[in-house]
Amino acid sequence: MLEFSRREPSSREGTRTLVPICLGLTVILLVLVCEFSPSRHVPLVLRHPEFLLGRTSTSPEGHTLLDRGPHKTALDEKTRGQYAPRPVRGFRDARCETTTVGIVPDLPGSNTWNAPTVGATAGFDVAEANELGELPLPEAPRGVRDNGSADIGSGSGSAFLAGHVNHDSGDLSPWGRLHELEPCAPIFAAGSDGAAHTYRVTDLYVVPQAKLKEDPDLLASTGPPRLHLVTCSGPETAGVTRGIFAYQDNLVVRASLAS
Template sequence: MRPAAAGAVLGLALAIGVPTAWSLTRPPAAVGASVEQALPAPASPTAEGPAIPTRDAAPAPVADAPAPVRLQVPALGVDTAVDAVGVAPDGQMAIPDDVARVGWYRFGPAPGENGSAVIAGHVDDREQGLGVLAPLREAAVGQEVTVTAADGTTTRWRVVSRELISKQVLPVDRLFSRAGPPRLTLITCGGPFLPELGSYRDNVVVIAEPLP
């Protein structure tokens, strides 16, 4: 499906510093469908026994579809450049250091292709302040997301799910699925800041489905 390393996505929220004021107010932990309902289910067991998830030993080829270059969520004030990213040396999904930019996992689907297109970014940084995806914690069902590709085409999406999920139990196989109908998956950090780890405990995961 993707390099196994991508399964560690979600240390991506290495907030390099102290929690900022946004974490002091708590929106509901989830709205809309759960992430597991909004994304494709794992393969069903067969007569030979339960299906065993498998992962390619090497990254899948870069998608043929044009790469996304801009992400906009007007209701949340999100308007940011998107960089194509891969896997960091520590085995996690690479994320741009600049908290004003986000990364698209280039070894997975591009927005509009079958499966889950993953775009992620830091929630904050000690020196840079809040990240551009910090408002995801306020995402509401029905809000529109627009993704612009390198060739100038745009795809429009509708939020169907927002959920705060512990990094320890993220449904990684669903988040990075290459199967099923097109979905857009947006991820940043959330929940309480854990000083002993230097990062946040949870991830904010927003799922959107394509608009006609």
């Protein structure tokens, strides 16, 4: 006959059992807090533990940023939001050696732009700004052209296009690659008639979003034919209506129509 002796567990063994249980409950609690609390009220390191081990840098505003790679926005420890790319160097009034172009590539359709040097292409709709002068945007990657601006390929005036810099996930949209453009880089664009035209980049700069409307050239109805591509840059801001720019600054690309 086999007899089994019953041994009471020691206090040390009981502690070993409780430790993983407590750790598990703590993790579950943290997950629930992050899931149901407003994201801005949750410490960034709890929502993104990789912040402790990832590569960080300091923004021009003095914020600590977590670099998530070239195809995503950075994470901003100060705002607990995202940080849209800035150009390594901006430039104004670039003088291109030539404005002539030999072959204009076919584009996917009307109301489309393509920047081949940064591998970016996006379509856009035509929309009207609201009573506050804000231009609501569709979800990335599509953008809009302000119907108060010139059409693509017009002989005079400026075409004003805008789009979201990233998707909700933080992945950059085609507009999020514009900060990589170099002086005189070509941009091919087709308007409502589907005809493709070539532009050369002359300006790349960042402006505070509040001052974007102060630039009369963006919606100029006369003057040299130009194209403006606008997206977001810099730190994310709170309390912005969905579909409107949600960042502190805007990146502006200005390009002149090639003859």
